[in-house]
Amino acid sequence: MRVAILGGTGDIGEGLALRWGADTDHAVVVGSRDPEKATAAATDYRDRLADRGHEATVESAANGVAAADADVVILAVPPYHVGDTVETVADDLPEDAVLVSPATGMKRDEDGFHYHRPGAGSVTRVAVDAAPDDIPVVGCFHNLAAGRLADLDADLGVDTLVVADDDAARETVTDLAESIEGLRALDAGPIANAAEIESLTPLLINLAMNNAGLHDLGVRFD
């Protein structure tokens, strides 16, 4: 499988690229608005994977080029760039591509982090609204601690939650998520259920800030 990570130079993109590079044979393409940044990041990820004995395929490209021949396109960009990123690459997407939205809107005040729900209902819904009608969007990878994901010495042992309105796309992304060792993907229903998943990310940060020993925490449902 060929996975494009748009915004792949950011911290969640870094973690996903390293995990797929270490645990799978998927080809990863690090996308960025700035192709030079993408190349620098891909080289870094490849070197770190090679140091651990993984000969991973990690390429780089501008976002549109990265998306153009990908099976799955991860929108690993800040929430306020999700809509415009989808619009930028919309014409380049292969007809059977699947978009994945991991972003969540947050605001911080003196009490902690809070979910900043977009008018559309969720960030995942923003991606749906911006995507071409025939390209399915799946919400996934919202609640992963980026530092733990990027630390290949760290066991994950956590869950990620999947929302989708298209069953085949849900299955593709569920398999892609579970190809990462220690990551279990659970079905949280349709896109309409995304807001409660996105809300969990600020909660995780609040818990990390308020409890000694809960750094880079994840969530597990049992």
Next chain:
Amino acid sequence: MRVAILGGTGDIGEGLALRWGADTDHAVVVGSRDPEKATAAATDYRDRLADRGHEATVESAANGVAAADADVVILAVPPYHVGDTVETVADDLPEDAVLVSPATGMKRDEDGFHYHRPGAGSVTRVAVDAAPDDIPVVGCFHNLAAGRLADLDADLGVDTLVVADDDAARETVTDLAESIEGLRALDAGPIANAAEIESLTPLLINLAMNNAGLHDLGVRFD
């Protein structure tokens, strides 16, 4: 410690009463708007505890009477009754009482369950707004599966999240929560962070509905 559970005939009240009866020496008072219903429930809980060899103190009373000499008062009522329940018992509360809000607002549609955020910001905040100024409110016990809580054969091994603006009250409720075997209480910060915790309850229900084997699930942060 003396714990009044207002709405103690409901399913979350049942689970808490049984757990405190089994695991602690706390005196539990089952409160209800209908004292006869409270008596029937308390008798049932006491009998079930006795069958397992626990001689628990489980009393019953109308809500106002139950609250009148309690150290901690649990508002185990539906979210739309939180405000009026607090107002009903406000004049009866001992001056050093602590109120605990476990309720969450939800609505259901064809997609699943969704968080129904009250205008006040959270159900916990509704309790704060209704409570006398000198009575602290703590949010806790939001995300517990009632069936699992009430099944004393079931291991919990789950977390509950605590929000409070009063440090002493937070500590009291944290200790009370952790007096239940297998329940870990984590600090989620001030009351302002309650909405993200309440949002987790509909998410848990969506996960239980959509994933085989995840019945009565709880959450664990690690």
